[in-house]
Amino acid sequence: MSKKVAVLMGGSSAEREVSLETGAAVATALRELGNEVVEIDVTPSLPLDLAEVKPDVVFPALHGRGGEDGTVQGLLEIMRIPYAGSGVLASAAALDKVVTKDLLDYHGIPVADHVVLESGCDADREILVATERLSLPVMVKPASEGSSIGVARVDSAEELAPVLDQVFMHDSRALVERFIDGKLLTVGLIGPEPMILPVLHIKPKVGFYDYKAKYQPGMTEYEVPAAIPDRLAERTQELSLDSFRLLGCDDMSRVDLILEDGTDRLFVLEINTLPGMTATSLVPKAAAAAGLSFTDVVAEIMDGARLKINLAE
Template sequence: MNTVAVKESIKKDVIAVLYGGNSAEREVSLKSGEAVAQGLKKAGFNVVLIDTKYTLLTELVTQNIKRVFIALHGRGGEDGCLQGALEYLGIAYTGSNVLGSALSMDKVRSKQIFKAYNIPTAPFAVVTKSDFTSLDVEQQLEDLGGKVMVKPAHEGSSIGMAMADSPEKLHSALIEAFSFDGDVLLEAWIDGPEYTVAILGDEALPAIHMETPREFYDYEAKYQSNSTQYHCPCGLPEDEEEKIKALSLQAFKSTGASGWGRVDLMKDSTGNWQILEVNTVPGMTETSLVPKAAKVHGIGFSDLVERIVNISL
């Protein structure tokens, strides 16, 4: 059977879109899953939506489901746990494998990998909950330039993140971050514009420049504000855009990510690019960043989700 025939034959089987779940990103995942399901139906797939908050994965076996589209964001869906369970059950899935998912989701481990590969990323430190009581917050702040971004190590969508430019703010931000995670990343503040590059297979799609009047591109700027602006084309000179696309692909592959995803990066005050993180299951509503980049590249939403499924072959 040739490749085209194989791709068409899988449309006869039921494909489950896994969405919802129990993570802090549940509400975003519900929207992504609905959009993906509609896109797949439009492309001719036989689709069932399954909210993993209420359905055991063994139900996939009971329903004889052989393939799933993962639209779960955050813990339990993007961190390798679900991928491992699906591999154990013998069910094919979209996106990165167990290791690629786990390393990309872990902000601390991925930063360490970037550093090992000489991929530019801002200076950082790691604080664990057990170290917090003995931490010299004033010295830690000074070591990172006097202003930091505080990030829970295993959350997405900017959940639990905050800026700190004083010992008091850092202390408060750490307490808040520890309510989400036992490990917290402190990253030297990057004062510059933020961009994102979507990855589809081995190709980097057009970069997007995000602008917000807020202090940084936080949860509200991403999902609630109508003042956030998205520029695609991003406005960079062609050679500069090609540079960040190549850099994003390098970062994506360094964590073992594969299939599809998104890489976030910023340009610092000295004009150097700094990789922020790799996202292996980014938002997938029709107005999310990956679909925005795909549309500029000439790929419609239903074609995009079909390509993601086909890549998983």
């Protein structure tokens, strides 16, 4: 059934450029599926734009704050416009890595040991506590950014203070996490069930999966399905589905995990409720391994959104 779909993209987050690409790719797929599509670059006049366009359903192709964090979802709820993807609470919880980890940890899902530092804290003392508790190296990240923005590996205590200063330019809280040496895995979940896609192994050629490794062609190799024993692949998918359900995600998400070398222990790093959705993004790559085209992925996500349209009607 053809619908008028508004694709929300761009916005003012640090991930604006990626979002514009996701939005364009999703809009093309939605048109291929026979929908009428209106692309909206998100600005403070979004409520007016939506009131004018009057979409049947919205596809938020936004990453990071002001779109992946529940704020746009809240506006859509107030305007009674059905939308694809997670609701207000799951979106807000998943964008905050500290909240995500606390929730998962509380429910027995393994997460890397961590310390949270607040901007304005007694950095010297806190750094000492963090490095003693976690031992070096550590990963430092802003509590709520994506695309590896502000994420750094720190190998010595002296490096930590300047890295924290950087993080506090993006965020009021920094997550200092035990560095886990292992394989970076990711699992896409799409559609109303949801459908769990094959495990994808991300292999950055140098260092960790930073912004450059994510978006510069040739910097990273991808293996899907990951060449890991079936038992571990199943466990990876199980933990991903459990995390998706615990946070209350809907329609689409991508869960990042690390499989520790030597121990085979799995740790959930984070959940992306609006994962990148360009033709070369990870969810479409994993979907291709399961025989699904990019358009199939978007159709599957819209299937979940359609259920909400029925509820709204």
